[in-house]
Amino acid sequence: MYYVISFLAIMAAEIITVQSPALVGRFTDVLNKGKLTFGLVERYSLWLVLIAIGFSIFFGIGQFRTGQMGRQFEYLLRRHLFTHWETLSTSYFRKRSIGDLLNHAMNDVQAVRQAISQGLNQLSNAIFLLCSSLFMMFHTVSIKLTAVSIIPILFIPLFVVWFGPRVRNASRRAQESLSSMTDLAEENFSAIRLIKATANESVAVNRFEGSVDTVVERQLIMARQTALFQSLIPLMGSISFFIALLYGGYLVVTHQILLGAFVAFTMYLALVINPLQQIGNVINNFQRASASLLRLSILLGEQPDITDKRNPVELESIRGDIEFRMPAFQYPDGDHPALADVFFAISHGQTLGIVGQTGSGKTTLVNLLPRIFDPLPGTVFVDGYDVRDLRLEDLRNAISYVPQDGFLxxxxxxxxxxxxxxxxxxxxxxxxxxxxxxxxxxxxxxxxxxxxxxxxxxxxxxxxKQRTAIARAFLKDAPILILDDCLSAVDMNTEKRIVNSLNEVRSNRTTIIIAHRLSAVRHADLIIVLDEGRLVEKGTHDELIAQNGIYADMFALQQQDSEVAMN
Ligand SMILES: Nc1ncnc2c1ncn2[C@@H]1O[C@H](COP(=O)(O)OP(=O)(O)OP(=O)(O)O)[C@@H](O)[C@H]1O
Known part of the structure; x- marks a missing residue:
C-alpha cells in the first residue's frame, strides 16, 4: 500500500516537472517572434512556480512513504532475525562469531532497507523522469534528434553487466572485514580487565588498527569500483549532449525545428542525465542489497538441530527423577567420546554431586539434561521418559541452570x-x-x-556475580536445579550457607551440584566421580571414602590444604 502511494506520488511529481522545459520552449518561441508581453511573462512565471510547488508536494509524499516502508521493513526483518536466532541450538553459535551475527543484523539489514526505500524511490523517480522526458522529446521536439542523441545511453546496460558482479564481490569482502573488526572490538571490550592488568593496551590497539586497515582497504576497493561505474554514466550523458548540440544546432540553423523546441530539448537532456546517474546508484545499491539479502536468506534458512520430535510427550509437571544409561556420548564435532559408561539414577528431592578433574566431562553431562547437546536415544531419562521424547519447552522449563560463568x-x-x-x-x-x-x-x-x-x-x-546468578535460579524454582561449579568464587563460609539454603528450600526438588571443592557435595545423596569422561566411582561421601579411590585421594588432599591454610 505504502509503495503504491509513493509510486503514484512520484509519478505525479515527474509528470508535473517535465512540463517546465516545454513551457520554456514555448516562451522562447513567443520571445523569438517578438510577441512577448508583460502579461505573458507573468503567466509563464506563475506556471513555472506552480509546477515547482506541485513537484515538491508529490515528491515529498513519495519520499516519505518509501522511507516509512523501508523503516518498517528494517524493523520487521531485525525482529524476525532475532526471533529466529533464539530458536537455534548452541552448536550453531559455537560456529558463528558474534561480530558476524551483529554485522548481519545491522549492516545487511540496513543495505536491504536502503535498497527498498531510497533505491525503489530513486528507481521509480528515474524511470518516470526518463520515460516522461523521452516522451516529451519525441512528442514535442523531433523524433530524429531524440533517436540520435540517446544512442550513447544504450551503452549503460553493458556497463551494468560488467560492473555488477565486481561491486557485489567487493561489497561481500568489505562486509566480511567489518564482521572481523566488530568481533575484535567485542573481544577486546570483554577482556578489558585482562588487557589492562597485563598492560597489553598497545597490543590490543595494534591488532585493532590492523583490522581497521583491512576494512578501509576493502571499502576503498569497493568505492573505486562504484566511482568508476558511476562516472561512466554521466559521461554517456555528456556525449548525448554533444550530439544534441551539434545536430540540434544544425536543425535550427536549417529551419527544420524552432529555436524553442531546441531549447526545450537541451533542457530535457539535462533532465535525463540526472535519472541516468540515479539509475547507476540504484543498481549499485541493489547489487549490494542482493548480496546482503542472500546472506540473510541463508541465515533465516538455518534450522535448529535440536527440536521436538513428532508428537512429543507432554507432561503436566515434571517431578525430577533422573537416570543416565549412557554407554557413550560424543560431541558432533568431537573425535572421541566425551563421556563413557555413565550409569546412575537419582530420585526427585535428592542431591547429586559431580566431581572430577577439569575437562573430565562434568559440564557435558549436565548439558545433556536440557538437551543443550542431544544425547543418543535411550540414554538420558527424566521421570522415566527419554529426554528426547519430552516436549523441549516442558523439559527446559523444569530445569534451572547456573552456568560456570554466571552470566549477567x-x-x-x-x-x-x-x-x-x-x-x-x-x-x-x-x-x-x-x-x-x-x-x-x-x-x-x-x-x-x-x-x-x-x-x-x-x-x-x-x-x-555467581550469587546473583544463583538467586536467579532459586527464583525460577524449577524441579531440577543444576549448579555448574558456580560456588568456586565464594568463600567456604558463604558456600556452607548457600548449601544450607539448598537443603532448606529444595527438599522436594532435585539438585545437581558440580564442584571442585568437595565440601559443596559432601552431603549429597549420591556423588559421582568422572575421570576423562568415564564414571569411575559413585556412592555417598562415606562410601567413597571407604572405597579409597580417586575421591578419597581428592578429599585427603583438600583436607591437607585447608589444614595448611588454617595454620
Ligand atoms: N561443544 C563441544 N564440542 C566438542 N568438545 C567439547 C565441547 N564442549 C566440551 N568439549 C570437550 O569435552 C571434554 C569435557 O569438557 P567439560 O567442559 O564437560 O569438562 P568439565 O569437567 O566440565 O571441565 P571444567 O571442570 O574445566 O569445567 C573436554 O575435552 C572438552 O574439550
Missing amino acids: FSANIGENISFSKENANLAEIEQAARLACIYEEVQAFPAKFDTVIGERGIALSGGQ
Missing part, C-alpha cells in the same frame, strides 16, 4: 534475578537473594536492587 545482563540486579520469572515481585526477588546469600550486599548498594550492572556485571565481584 546489562540491567539492574533485580531484573537480573527475575530474568527467568518475568512478573516476579520484589518480595520474591529479595527472598531469592537471601537464599543465595547476596541480599545484605545488594541492600548496601545505594540503589539496592535497582543498581545497574554493566555488561557482564563489571561492577560486581566474581563471587557476587
Whole structure:
C-alpha cells in the first residue's frame, strides 16, 4: 500500500516537472517572434512556480512513504532475525562469531532497507523522469534528434553487466572485514580487565588498527569500483549532449525545428542525465542489497538441530527423577567420546554431586539434561521418559541452570534475578537473594536492587556475580536445579550457607551440584566421580571414602590444604 502511494506520488511529481522545459520552449518561441508581453511573462512565471510547488508536494509524499516502508521493513526483518536466532541450538553459535551475527543484523539489514526505500524511490523517480522526458522529446521536439542523441545511453546496460558482479564481490569482502573488526572490538571490550592488568593496551590497539586497515582497504576497493561505474554514466550523458548540440544546432540553423523546441530539448537532456546517474546508484545499491539479502536468506534458512520430535510427550509437571544409561556420548564435532559408561539414577528431592578433574566431562553431562547437546536415544531419562521424547519447552522449563560463568545482563540486579520469572515481585526477588546469600550486599548498594550492572556485571565481584546468578535460579524454582561449579568464587563460609539454603528450600526438588571443592557435595545423596569422561566411582561421601579411590585421594588432599591454610 505504502509503495503504491509513493509510486503514484512520484509519478505525479515527474509528470508535473517535465512540463517546465516545454513551457520554456514555448516562451522562447513567443520571445523569438517578438510577441512577448508583460502579461505573458507573468503567466509563464506563475506556471513555472506552480509546477515547482506541485513537484515538491508529490515528491515529498513519495519520499516519505518509501522511507516509512523501508523503516518498517528494517524493523520487521531485525525482529524476525532475532526471533529466529533464539530458536537455534548452541552448536550453531559455537560456529558463528558474534561480530558476524551483529554485522548481519545491522549492516545487511540496513543495505536491504536502503535498497527498498531510497533505491525503489530513486528507481521509480528515474524511470518516470526518463520515460516522461523521452516522451516529451519525441512528442514535442523531433523524433530524429531524440533517436540520435540517446544512442550513447544504450551503452549503460553493458556497463551494468560488467560492473555488477565486481561491486557485489567487493561489497561481500568489505562486509566480511567489518564482521572481523566488530568481533575484535567485542573481544577486546570483554577482556578489558585482562588487557589492562597485563598492560597489553598497545597490543590490543595494534591488532585493532590492523583490522581497521583491512576494512578501509576493502571499502576503498569497493568505492573505486562504484566511482568508476558511476562516472561512466554521466559521461554517456555528456556525449548525448554533444550530439544534441551539434545536430540540434544544425536543425535550427536549417529551419527544420524552432529555436524553442531546441531549447526545450537541451533542457530535457539535462533532465535525463540526472535519472541516468540515479539509475547507476540504484543498481549499485541493489547489487549490494542482493548480496546482503542472500546472506540473510541463508541465515533465516538455518534450522535448529535440536527440536521436538513428532508428537512429543507432554507432561503436566515434571517431578525430577533422573537416570543416565549412557554407554557413550560424543560431541558432533568431537573425535572421541566425551563421556563413557555413565550409569546412575537419582530420585526427585535428592542431591547429586559431580566431581572430577577439569575437562573430565562434568559440564557435558549436565548439558545433556536440557538437551543443550542431544544425547543418543535411550540414554538420558527424566521421570522415566527419554529426554528426547519430552516436549523441549516442558523439559527446559523444569530445569534451572547456573552456568560456570554466571552470566549477567546489562540491567539492574533485580531484573537480573527475575530474568527467568518475568512478573516476579520484589518480595520474591529479595527472598531469592537471601537464599543465595547476596541480599545484605545488594541492600548496601545505594540503589539496592535497582543498581545497574554493566555488561557482564563489571561492577560486581566474581563471587557476587555467581550469587546473583544463583538467586536467579532459586527464583525460577524449577524441579531440577543444576549448579555448574558456580560456588568456586565464594568463600567456604558463604558456600556452607548457600548449601544450607539448598537443603532448606529444595527438599522436594532435585539438585545437581558440580564442584571442585568437595565440601559443596559432601552431603549429597549420591556423588559421582568422572575421570576423562568415564564414571569411575559413585556412592555417598562415606562410601567413597571407604572405597579409597580417586575421591578419597581428592578429599585427603583438600583436607591437607585447608589444614595448611588454617595454620
Ligand atoms: N561443544 C563441544 N564440542 C566438542 N568438545 C567439547 C565441547 N564442549 C566440551 N568439549 C570437550 O569435552 C571434554 C569435557 O569438557 P567439560 O567442559 O564437560 O569438562 P568439565 O569437567 O566440565 O571441565 P571444567 O571442570 O574445566 O569445567 C573436554 O575435552 C572438552 O574439550
